[in-house]
Amino acid sequence: MTGTTSTLDRRMQWTGIGFVAPTVLVIAAILVYPILQSIVLSFGDSSIDGSEPYRFVGLAHYSQLIHTGRFWNALGVTLTFTAITIPCELLVGIGLALLMNESFRGKGIARLAVLFPWALPTALNALMWRWMYNSDYGLFNALALQSGLADRPINWLGDQTLAMISMSIVAIWKTSSFMALIILAGLQSIPRELYEAGRMDGMSRWQEFRQITLPLLKAPILVALIVRSMDALRTFELPFNLTDGGPVTATESLSLYAYKVIFDFIEFNFGAALVVVQFLVIFAMSLVYIFLLRNRD
């Protein structure tokens, strides 16, 4: 009997490896090999079409990076953008989730309203908002001027501080819904009896939220925060289409700067160093979150 089991086990083992192999190959080719090659490229000089042989230059590109103001600016923009958007998305997301957890008529349309911003292509969404922010013909200035809230057009995307806020609003609008969906799923898994028990103890709604709901939502909130923070740290097409990183470089994210270095300035190897640093930033952020998740248990 043990003989047949182990044959079955071995067959299962080999079949399983056969089933997994194509996926592992594709992921290795598209995700793992390129990041490894980027690391190699960042330590050398070469040309994009392979006409010049690779020459090792050590940390030259990294020391150039440290002395490039535009890199520090892009890092600052990316971190600021993340620091503004994530807490706002979390607050709006919790609010939307609590709202969706109530029973009311027209739930289908409300759910579509929550899902729709998530489903939109970020690039086209950025164009849509760029049109609304347009200082001459945009919806926002039309409303602001006609209602008398402003006496001259507001330059939503043309002022350094305002552009960052405008860009953050677009991101918050688009991605709070994702937070809301994850948190809503968490809300729906909380047993009703807990609230009944709370009511017996004479808890107010706020106390219920603080003492029952929030602690049980910690796991889904952390998951949503990880996913969203990683997205915010690599934001690319939003500034690409909304502001092209401007005015000057006020909204130039790390991804956008790296893209310009690689494909506009054709500084292939310096760009590789940039993306490696960006990867390290995201990796560090994930470690922080993983540490937080660990502490939960």
Add this chain to the structure above:
Amino acid sequence: MTTARPRIALYTLVVLSAVISFLPIVWLILTSLKTSTGIYAWPPQYLPQPFTLENYINIITNTPELLLYVVNSFIVGIGCTAASLALGGLAGYALSRLRIRGARVMMVAILAVTMFPPVSLLPSLFQTFLELGLLNTYTGLIIAHTGLFLPFTVWMLASYFATLPAEIEEAARMDGMGFFRIFRSIVIPLSWPGFVATGLIVFIFSWNEFPLALVLMTQNSMRTAPVGISLYPGEYAFPWETISTATVIAIIPILVITAIFQKQIVGGLTAGAGK
């Protein structure tokens, strides 16, 4: 919640959220239905005066490449969805059911690689695709998107397979069925809701993907909708009547899919993130 005032507050909040959610797309659709004069008029026209389909007709007759972008997006999206479901289905089944050694480690590794920022893949992918002649080919972008979204597919399908009762497969194995036949004729028919939800989300991901589609399709005629429309404006002028109309056309497929399958998509998203 039986008193009237909280109900009113609740409905006010719901209506307000829905308005904020739909405002940009409604404004865009209204813009696409205005004449060029109407778009740039002062005082602003909130409703098109007159309503016109001029911009849509213009795109069909003068700039059909904008429609070609949508066709390209469909080809890449369907190809990527089919490839992801086929490969990810097999892998997800093996990792959740076939008791491979190291399956857990492999699942975590697959999740970890999704951390790579897409832009960090660009220098190398561009170079490799150039050497292999894969730039500006559907095959190339389909492979790239499949690689990008396979981790998500594997996780979604693996967690779906884990909910199936194991007895049916065991009985089939007693009857001497091979693993591939079990997967094809028992597991797939039982898990089609999982495949549908995963497939829809992967299609939306592929439709919306920007950096790889931007860099791997450099020929105008091969561009996908988000990239083609974004690059359409050119250097100086920004023809909003064309841009708004093309954007509406490129968003409609996504809007329709989301509206019809909202339950499946929400179910899939929350299951995927709950792990």
